[in-house]
Amino acid sequence: MLFPFDKNKTYLLACSFGPDSMALLNMLVEEGFKPIVCHVNYHKRPESNFEQSGLEQYCLAHDLELDVLDTTGMKPSGNFQAWARNVRYRFFQKRYKEHHADGLFVAHQQDDHIETYLMQKARKTKLISYGLSEKTTAFEMEILRPLLDFSKESLKDYCDLHQVPYAIDSSNLEDHYQRNRVRHAVVEKMDSVSRQNIIFDIKSINQRNLLEIHLLEHTFGTFDRIDINKAKTLSDESFTFLLYSMLQKQKCSQSLSYNRVQQIRRLCSSDQPNKQVTLGTKWAFVRQYDFLSLTLLKKIEPYFYLIKQPCPFECSYFTVDFSEGYLKDFIPLEAYPLTLRPAQSGDRIRVGKMIKRVNRLYIDWKLPVSLRKIWPVVVDKNGVPIYIPRFQKDTRFPRQSNFEIKKSFDYVE
Numbered sequence: 001m002l003f004p005f006d007k008n009k010t011y012l013l014a015c016s017f018g019p020d021s022m023a024l025l026n027m028l029v030e031e032g033f034k035p036i037v038c039h040v041n042y043h044k045r046p047e048s049n050f051e052q053s054g055l056e057q058y059c060l061a062h063d064l065e066l067d068v069l070d071t072t073g074m075k076p077s078g079n080f081q082a083w084a085r086n087v088r089y090r091f092f093q094k095r096y097k098e099h100h101a102d103g104l105f106v107a108h109q110q111d112d113h114i115e116t117y118l119m120q121k122a123r124k125t126k127l128i129s130y131g132l133s134e135k136t137t138a139f140e141m142e143i144l145r146p147l148l149d150f151s152k153e154s155l156k157d158y159c160d161l162h163q164v165p166y167a168i169d170s171s172n173l174e175d176h177y178q179r180n181r182v183r184h185a186v187v188e189k190m191d192s193v194s195r196q197n198i199i200f201d202i203k204s205i206n207q208r209n210l211l212e213i214h215l216l217e218h219t220f221g222t223f224d225r226i227d228i229n230k231a232k233t234l235s236d237e238s239f240t241f242l243l244y245s246m247l248q249k250q251k252c253s254q255s256l257s258y259n260r261v262q263q264i265r266r267l268c269s270s271d272q273p274n275k276q277v278t279l280g281t282k283w284a285f286v287r288q289y290d291f292l293s294l295t296l297l298k299k300i301e302p303y304f305y306l307i308k309q310p311c312p313f314e315c316s317y318f319t320v321d322f323s324e325g326y327l328k329d330f331i332p333l334e335a336y337p338l339t340l341r342p343a344q345s346g347d348r349i350r351v352g353k354m355i356k357r358v359n360r361l362y363i364d365w366k367l368p369v370s371l372r373k374i375w376p377v378v379v380d381k382n383g384v385p386i387y388i389p390r391f392q393k394d395t396r397f398p399r400q401s402n403f404e405i406k407k408s409f410d411y412v413e
Contacts, residue, residue, distance in 0.1 A: 005144070009102035011035045012095060014088070017051035021107035022058070022166040023155040024147055028105070029062050035105060038095055040069045040088050044080075051167045058165055067095055093139040103142045108132050111152040114195065115182050117202050125255060126237065128209050128244045131202045137251045151195070212241050223249045226292040228268045239265060243285070246294045254279045268292060274369040288368045300373040307338040315340075317374040320389075321402040331387060335380040343377050349385040358385065365391045371405070 005011070013028065013035040015021040028035055037059055041052050052068060059066040069091040076083045092104055117131040136143045147155065159166050190198070216238065220226055223245045231242060240261050247254055256264075256279075264277050264285050276286040278297070286295050307313060310322040310333070322328065322338070331338070347358040362372050371391070378387040389403040 005033070005103070007032055010099050011103050011105055011144075012092060012099065012101050013037050013105040014092060014107070015039050015055060016107075016169065017055045017165075017167050018107075018169055019156040019159045019164075019166040020109050020147065020152060022164050023150075023158045024105060024107040025058070026159070026162060026164045029064070034064060036095065036099055036101070037064050037066045038069075038092055039066065040071065040084075040091060042071050042084060045170055047167060047170065054165050054167065089139045089141075093141055096139075096141045101141070103144045105144050105146070107147055107155075108145045109147045109150050109152055109155055110195065110199075111183065111187050113148050113202070114187050114190070114198050115179055117198065118182055118186060119178065124258070126240045126244075126258070126261070127255070128213060128241060128248065129206050131206075138253050140251075209241065212238065213245055216242055216245060220245075224293065228287065228290050228292050231292060232265075232268050236261070236265075246285075247283075250283070250294050250296070252279075252283050252294065254283060264292075273366075276369075286370070288370075289366055295370070303341060305340040307336070307340060309333075309336055313340070318376060318403065318405050320376070320404075325402040327387070327402055331378070335386060337381055339379040339383075340376045341379065342373060342375065343388075347377060347385050349377075349388060358388065361388065362391075367391045374405075 011028075011033065013021070013025055015025055015037050016039070025035070025037065037055070039052060039055055041048050043049075056066060058064075069087070071087060074087065095101070096104060113131045120127060120130055132145055132148060134145050134148055136145075150158075156166075158164070217223070219230060220242065223242070226242065226246070231239060234242060240256065243256055243261060243264060247256075260277070260279075267275050267277055267285065267287050270287070273289045274287065276284040278284040282297055284295055284297055286293050301316075303315060303317075305313065305315065307322060310328055310331075312321040312323060313319070320327070320340075322331065343358045343362070345359075348355050349358055349361070350356075351361070358377065362375070367375060375391070376389065377385050380386045
């Protein structure tokens, strides 16, 4: 088998010592590759140490680097399969970064591909791509699956024919997990014609979905910032594809339930111009007036800075210079020392001949909620707000050139 990969690049290979991953490892070695082999020993089965030992001997014989994560002392939480997967991929991710790797080989094969599709359909999850992809991104790694055309049985036959050592995971013989039940009750009983029919169905659905994505791309561009008025006209199916396109653009692997999709749809139709729907702890679909964006959530730390005299100042969120330009002329010396802080409840400021509530001012400016949390209010020595940089919705920066939001601070307009 020829692998269309660059032998001069650095690859990791996830290896359990099962027939799938050992077949892939041996194929790579036969093609002249030297992947860094990564193995996790969960000590959940009596044969775990035997499997690690067998892999160590194989790697030693073929001059391969082996990196083992021993989970002794780690306490599983919740569903073991989910916990184990997270531990496994966090381990891979760490090694991926350390080695500046170009890809992670995973030995998912045709049975896994079909099982995944059947489980996705059973859950009635709407996806852009069903089954498993030959190449995808997860945990900030490029995941490579070159064995999707091979059945599990054919890979076992390969190992037997080429005398490649392997062990059968005894937990795969049980029916405690849904995937195992699908595998034993359905996939393993399929003949070659049934398998090919399923694979044809997967390809057909994925191709139709891809066409839908191209049509959405023509309407919404790069999926960075979505016009809500256009999004509201979409069917439920197209709206779901739109959300997944936004997730894919940000390399976010979060899946969306039907209820979550409808929640985001209600967000777009809400009378409230600033709302968000969070996805776990890291991401959120954020509505800012007439636009919907997917943003990475960041923790905003409260701040209070004392400015004793006119001078340049810089913090995590913005830079400002009180020693020149507009601010030098606008703020008298007798107002010092100044305090820089975000707006507080009850803050008011003079605008011309009027006294306005600061939160009302932000609404009039259509200042994004994410920026309101870091937008500075300049307070004089008596605790009176005297200056707030003017926000313009068509730019990231206010009109005054001596105040700038840092470009490194991500927010959604």
